[in-house]
Amino acid sequence: MRTCISCKIMYSKYQGSACRQCYEDLKAKVEQCNEDLNAKLAFLTMPQPASFSDVVLFADDDDEYPVPVPAHKAVLANRSPVLRAMLDNEMKESLSGTIKIGDVSYDALRAFVNFLYTAEVCLDQQLACELLVMSEKYQVQHLKDFCQKFLVSNLNLDNSLSTYTFAHQHNFKPIIDAALTLITASMDKLASRDEYTELKERDPGLLLEIYEAYFSKQANTQWHNA
Amino acid sequence: MRTCISCKIMYSKYQGSACRQCYEDLKAKVEQCNEDLNAKLAFLTMPQPASFSDVVLFADDDDEYPVPVPAHKAVLANRSPVLRAMLDNEMKESLSGTIKIGDVSYDALRAFVNFLYTAEVCLDQQLACELLVMSEKYQVQHLKDFCQKFLVSNLNLDNSLSTYTFAHQHNFKPIIDAALTLITASMDKLASRDEYTELKERDPGLLLEIYEAYFSKQANTQWHNA
Known part of the structure; x- marks a missing residue:
């Protein structure tokens, strides 16, 4: 067993490892690359x-x-x-x-x-x-990617139904998928919430789609586990 | 002894090493960082x-x-x-x-x-x-840095005297220093060249400065070695 110079955790020889030189070189490369690209970015950015x-x-x-x-x-x-x-x-x-x-x-x-x-x-x-x-x-594709990444990473139980509704309305696929994954994994907790009741009244069709996704996922899991 | 997963060279445990996970994580970080910054750069770059x-x-x-x-x-x-x-x-x-x-x-x-x-x-x-x-x-500081880096990395015996002359004329310090280091390390080879003879005729004062730098470096080396 040896201790990793980065995470300080012991690891066995069967895991494989990089020598100090390669690790330090790569670290220096990250810093240099960041420095170069950030200088370029600072140069090209215009204040508005x-x-x-x-x-x-x-x-x-x-x-x-x-x-x-x-x-x-x-x-x-x-x-x-x-x-x-x-x-x-x-x-x-x-x-x-x-x-x-x-x-x-x-x-x-x-x-x-x-x-x-x-x-x-x-x-x-x-x-x-x-x-x-x-x-x-x-x-503006770059802004679209930026906002989609933010909304996916910002997903939680509280905003999952409203984010799903929003994404569904505009057909933002990556957010729909991420929200569905979270919702179908927490269906039992969500069903007792006000957001759920509101959505049920406002757009029962949408809720139906969520249930269909939930059961299709369940069926898939059972098939995989069978 | 173990073999580094990157350079494939054997290293001893006394050198220290990083576990595979830390090395791979860092590698992924380089790629992600490059990808993000390059996307940002592509977005901000305007064709002219x-x-x-x-x-x-x-x-x-x-x-x-x-x-x-x-x-x-x-x-x-x-x-x-x-x-x-x-x-x-x-x-x-x-x-x-x-x-x-x-x-x-x-x-x-x-x-x-x-x-x-x-x-x-x-x-x-x-x-x-x-x-x-x-x-x-x-x-335009960013362009200045860019050109200076290029001229320093492009220095060789053939262009060392002309690059030095150019840098001296405009007082570009990093190039002057790099050219002087190369010139003083290869004084014997340079003295027999046409560029040297031309410079001697055109600007003997500049050549004198090079010799002074050469001897001050020699004196420093002797002092360090003493």
């Missing part, structure tokens, strides 16, 4: 709002005096094929230099535009849902 | 020339019909404080939307602007020298 703006976006949420979010056509067009099409084709957005974004809060719009410039956003459950819908509408 | 350009650059190399390099004020200003100052302060560059870049070839200008958009450039010795001077003039 920046100067020389040639377009403004508004959240079209019926506010009488909506606050403009300044941006650059070149950046919007580079990050979203849908915005590119709107700006390229001499549509009214391109001519007026104004883009109205429907069904979205001002905060979500700001976060959306900021993400287009920095590839960063500080998410909570609600913002992730809003941005995921926007990323789908404007085809 | 892009649409919606609001400024053009010209290489001011006395060409009667210079070829314009299109760009965006916002990007130039974000990457170079010098260009920002030119564009911010209603100087003639900002008003005309035209920036003349002196003492530079068209190819170097294109590579320079492209680097501002992508943080990438394919260097050779001459381009690295041109871009290093530009990065200094326009205070």
Whole structure:
């Protein structure tokens, strides 16, 4: 038995191991790689709002005096094929230099535009849902991946039914799958909750789908165990 | 003795080692980190020339019909404080939307602007020298680091004297140091070369500095060995 220089746990020779040199080299490689890529990222990241703006976006949420979010056509067009099409084709957005974004809060719009410039956003459950819908509408795949990962990792018993309902409504497959796995594993606990009763009243068809998934999983497990 | 799972070399227990799990975890972390950062980089990188350009650059190399390099004020200003100052302060560059870049070839200008958009450039010795001077003039630190690293790693006996001369002329400290180390270690071989004779005729003072560095290094070595 020997002690691992990293986790300090004893391991036997049958497990296999890496010599100190290889381990340290790999560790140095991680640090160097992080350093190089982060320097590149810092260089390419633009703070938003920046100067020389040639377009403004508004959240079209019926506010009488909506606050403009300044941006650059070149950046919007580079990050979203849908915005590119709107700006390229001499549509009214391109001519007026104004883009109205429907069904979205001002905060979500700001976060959306900021993400287009920095590839960063500080998410909570609600913002992730809003941005995921926007990323789908404007085809910003990187933001879509980002929000989906967040929502999957943020899944818990409390939000599993509402997250499933949301994902199902917009057909976000990875979230549907992850939520279903959690729900079908905790069906007994969920059935006594208010969220369950509410969903049953609001959308019994959806609940039915969950049960079908549950039983299909059970059948599979039994088949595997048989 | 055991065999390392990475380099396959035998090592003794006194060297220390990492268990397979820790080594594999670290390896997976490298890959994940690379994947995440590269996705972020791909998202933030803008191809140049892009649409919606609001400024053009010209290489001011006395060409009667210079070829314009299109760009965006916002990007130039974000990457170079010098260009920002030119564009911010209603100087003639900002008003005309035209920036003349002196003492530079068209190819170097294109590579320079492209680097501002992508943080990438394919260097050779001459381009690295041109871009290093530009990065200094326009205070693009990331490009400066990039070119300096290239020139240091590209140092060899053939280019050591010319690289030293170039670096000395512009006071690029890391290159001066690296070139001096190589030159003083190979003084006997260099003294019989044409480059040496040429430098002796053109700039004897510079050669003198090299000799001083050589003898100060010798004195240090003798002192250490004493």
